[in-house]
Amino acid sequence: MKPTLESLRSCLDGAIPAVVATCAQDGTPNVAYASQVHYVDAGHVALSYQFFSKTRENVLAHPYAQVQVVEPGSFRHFRLKLHYQRTETEGPLFEYMKAQLAGIAAQTRMDKVFMLRGADIYRVLDIESVDPHIPPAPLPSDALLGLRRALDLLGDAADLSDLADRALAALTPGFGIRHALLLMLDEAGDALYALGSLGYPDSGIGAEVKVGEGLIGVAARERIPIRINYRTGDYTYQAAMRATHATEPRIPLPLLANPHSRIAVPLIHGGRIIGVLYAESEHDAFFSHADEDALVVYARHLAVLVAQAACESDDAEPAHIEPAARPSGAPLAVRYFAADHSVFVDNDYLIKGVAGSILWTLLNEHAANGRRDFCNRELRHDPRLPLPDVGDNLETRLILLQRRLAERCPAIALEKTGRGRFRLSVERPLQLST
Amino acid sequence: MSVQLTVEQAAFLQGPVSINVGASGRDGWPRVCRAQGCVVARDRRSVTLLLSARRGRDLLDALDAGSGIAAVFSRPSTHATLQLKAAHAARVTLNAVLRADNGRYAQAFADELMGLGFGAEPGQNLIAVMTSSDLAALRFTPDIVFDQTPGPTAGRVLAAA
Numbered sequence: 330m331k332p333t334l335e336s337l338r339s340c341l342d343g344a345i346p347a348v349v350a351t352c353a354q355d356g357t358p359n360v361a362y363a364s365q366v367h368y369v370d371a372g373h374v375a376l377s378y379q380f381f382s383k384t385r386e387n388v389l390a391h392p393y394a395q396v397q398v399v400e401p402g403s404f405r406h407f408r409l410k411l412h413y414q415r416t417e418t419e420g421p422l423f424e425y426m427k428a429q430l431a432g433i434a435a436q437t438r439m440d441k442v443f444m445l446r447g448a449d450i451y452r453v454l455d456i457e458s459v460d461p462h463i464p465p466a467p468l469p470s471d472a473l474l475g476l477r478r479a480l481d482l483l484g485d486a487a488d489l490s491d492l493a494d495r496a497l498a499a500l501t502p503g504f505g506i507r508h509a510l511l512l513m514l515d516e517a518g519d520a521l522y523a524l525g526s527l528g529y530p531d532s533g534i535g536a537e538v539k540v541g542e543g544l545i546g547v548a549a550r551e552r553i554p555i556r557i558n559y560r561t562g563d564y565t566y567q568a569a570m571r572a573t574h575a576t577e578p579r580i581p582l583p584l585l586a587n588p589h590s591r592i593a594v595p596l597i598h599g600g601r602i603i604g605v606l607y608a609e610s611e612h613d614a615f616f617s618h619a620d621e622d623a624l625v626v627y628a629r630h631l632a633v634l635v636a637q638a639a640c641e642s643d644d645a646e647p648a649h650i651e652p653a654a655r656p657s658g659a660p661l662a663v664r665y666f667a668a669d670h671s672v673f674v675d676n677d678y679l680i681k682g683v684a685g686s687i688l689w690t691l692l693n694e695h696a697a698n699g700r701r702d703f704c705n706r707e708l709r710h711d712p713r714l715p716l717p718d719v720g721d722n723l724e725t726r727l728i729l730l731q732r733r734l735a736e737r738c739p740a741i742a743l744e745k746t747g748r749g750r751f752r753l754s755v756e757r758p759l760q761l762s763t
Numbered sequence: 764m765s766v767q768l769t770v771e772q773a774a775f776l777q778g779p780v781s782i783n784v785g786a787s788g789r790d791g792w793p794r795v796c797r798a799q800g801c802v803v804a805r806d807r808r809s810v811t812l813l814l815s816a817r818r819g820r821d822l823l824d825a826l827d828a829g830s831g832i833a834a835v836f837s838r839p840s841t842h843a844t845l846q847l848k849a850a851h852a853a854r855v856t857l858n859a860v861l862r863a864d865n866g867r868y869a870q871a872f873a874d875e876l877m878g879l880g881f882g883a884e885p886g887q888n889l890i891a892v893m894t895s896s897d898l899a900a901l902r903f904t905p906d907i908v909f910d911q912t913p914g915p916t917a918g919r920v921l922a923a924a
Contacts, residue, residue, distance in 0.1 A: 348835065350785035350795035358793055358833040360785035360846065361911065383918065395793045397783065401881075404889045406797060406818070459796075459818050460892055 332456050334371055337407055338618040339466065340398035341366050341374070342558055343429075347398045349376065351387035359383045366396055366409075367426050368618065369450060374409065377430055378416060378447035385449075388413045394451065397459075402466030406459035411451035418447045421553040428547060428555045470505070472619035479503025479627055488745070489638040490728045496631050497527040500608060503627075504620060508585055509608040512538060512545060513635075513725045516683060516716065521549055521605055524729055529583035534732045535680055536580040538605075545605050548593035552602055554628075556592040556621050558614045580678075580733075590615035594624045596632035603632055603722075639724050655699070660760040661740055665689045667763065670715065674738045683723075684730040686714050691753050692741075696761055705749040727751065765808045765904040766922045772908065773803040775845065776810065776836050779868075779875035784812060784901075785833040786825035796822040798834065799893045800868035802861060810834070810847065811855060811902045813865050815895035823899055826852050832903050835911060839875055844911040845921070852903035861900050869893035 340347075347363045361384045365377040374396070378385060388394055392413035399406050417423050427445040482499035486492035493511055500506035508528040512521035515537075523536045541550040548555045588609035596604040606628045610616070616624075664673045671681035672688050680688065690713050694700050705723055708714060716723060731743040731751075740756045768776070782798035796819035798812040812834060816823065826832060832852040837844040872893065873886040881889075908922040 346781075346837075348783045348795055350783075350793035350833075352787040352791065352793045356787040356791070357831050357848065358785035358787050359848075360783050360795060360833045360835040362835070362837060362844070362913075364913075380917075391791075393792050395785075395795050397795050397797065402885050402888070404885060404892045406892070408795065410792065463888065463892060 332407060332458050334368065334374070334409075334453055334456065337398060337400070337456070338368050339469070340400045340407060341368050342401070342614060342618070344401040344614060345399040345404075347396050349384055350395045350397075351384050352391055352393070353383075353387050354390045359387055363396060365426060365430055366398060367422075367429070367448070369422065373414070373450055373452055374411065375417075375422060375426060375448040375450050377426055377445055378449050379430075379444055380446070388449070396451075400466050403463055404460075405463045405465065408457040408459060409453050410455040410457075412454055414450045414452055416447040416449050421551045422450075423448045424547055424551045425553055425555055428544060429557055431557065469617050469619065472504070472617065472623035475503045475505075475620075476623040476627055480630060483631070483634070486634065486638070488748075489635065489724050490731070490745075492631075492634055492638055493525040493728065496606075497525050500527060504608075504623065506608045506610070508588075508610065509606065510545075510582070510584070511604065511606055513604040513722060514540070514549065514602055516722065521545065522682075522729060523580075523582070524604075524725055525732075526583055531581070531583045532732070532736060533580060533583035534736065535684070535729055536582045538582070544591055545593045545607050548595055548607075549602055549605050552595050552597060554592065554594040554621055554625050556590075556616050558590050558616065585609050585611060587611070589613045592616045592621060592624060594621075594628040596628050596635065598629070598632035598636045603635060606631065635725075639722055656756050656758055658757045660758040661738075662760045662762070663689075663692060665761070665763050674741075677737065679737055680730060680733050683715055684726045684733070687726060688730055688734075688741075690714060692755075692759060692761060695753055695755060696759055701753045701755075702746065703751055703753065705751075766906065766908055766924050768803060768807040768810075768905070768908065768922075770807070772845065772921075773807045775838070775843065776801050776803055776847075778838065779871040780836040780838045781872070782812065783835050784814065784819070784822060785835075786822050786830040788821060788825040788830070789828045794822040794825050797893075799895060799898070800861070800864045801836070802864050809902055809904045811861065811900050812852075813861060813868075814899050814901065816897040816899040818895070819899065823854070823901075826901065827854070832901070834903075837911075839879055842913055844913070844917075846909040846911045847903075847905040848907050848909075849903035849905050852901045855900045855902045857898055857900050862898065865894055865898055 347366045349363045350360050352358050363376050367375040369375050394411040396409045426448050430445050479499040483495050486495050500509050510523050511525045513524050519540050521538045523533045526532050538545045540546050590610040593605050593607045595602050662675050669681045670685035672679045672685045734741050742754045744752045746752050784798050785795045788794045798814050800813035802811045831850050833848045835846045869890045873889045877886045906924045910916050910919045910921050
């Protein structure tokens, strides 16, 4: 029985280089190494086009190739009979291959040499098993079982905050992942912010990544999963670019200094991207094709749950509780900058954007009349807050704010008191200034 | 006059390199097969490659039909790569030297890969794939030698007849 292309995906991970044979129009053969043979679908592969080579000259004149791929572990060889179709120079496939090539290039210490100019798409006409008598490589861990385990652990989350925590915690027993970030897309759709993390000394909650920048940003812009199986020195494929302006207040991303394997998977629901799940490992080739499949399903499931949690009705009125007694002690100096809604506490940056303006509004209400109970509905209608009319993610902003306060400024806390209701507690006097 | 390989090139071709051979089939489709050893003639003007007759059936058929030959040699640890081409290749009778070379080559290549972090078991599997009882030997005199090490000089002609 002929092997299927799907069954050869482990041969296409770049562990053992593939070779491609072509012929010139006069029949002169040529053999070259292919940096990347990328699985496109059950009937197509794509080869990376990095510079104009004899291979490329040949296939443009005589569009036939034979590619030999090798299964890592078993060293079984397979030959693919290919017919060149077209070249893509932009779009999701191109971006995926570009990112992955950066990983392969770094692994082979060829960072400066490898630059993707195009993704050459070939139709696979035939697959020949060269070594049918050699037993296949042992199967990698069962990604489907891992997915099932992770989904079981996700369970019935009480609210969005609980869901974010469970979604990250389930990655370790599910997929063996020890370092991960969950990022949500902001209101304007041009940046993502970290809502939770797994396995880092600093949580990085509130750290931002621009859409289109770094591995996470490209995965969000193209709405595709991107998996890099080897360490890359290419700064554009670090998980995210560092802040563009040194004086711009920012929360650093907590990522590994030297990850060998990385994957970014978008959270897509109803045709809309709502966030990115990012994971990394200190080991080479940590994420298989099957892991990518499983994490895509996991992220889709998570996206549905996040969307559901964000849609839950929050028409509650704030509870009417007597104002809190005025706290004593040294005052907290809270400064607000309206330009970017950033908030500094005792000169330390705390948060900015929508979450910053929410905090500033709550603190002013509290300072004016001692009020401490609030509800989501009133925030939605508050003209002081830069929330969009539709599709806002107020709830995720409140979770972000709550977590950031807990980490950086425990004297101010937000506590959920019911669906769509929360309480502000302030343990020190406030000194508000703009 | 045929190309004479340099001493360094001859040593490289007979070292722990990945060897792949291409030809143009009778139907015009390209054919490729991994070779399992290489012996350079004392005068460095001809090269003999070893292949499994079964694994390389289509390639050998293409060469029997008069196809030109391309052979690419690449060292995994350095990515140094050479490609040799010739207008034709001829089958030659296998002798004890060539048979012995197959075993030596497979072990050296497996050692090279194990040095790169491939485990011992994959190394044994590689030796199993790369040693055959159905060896065929192909001899050709290179017409042209290319540097094919990835980088700005890839494709540079190093020697031509």
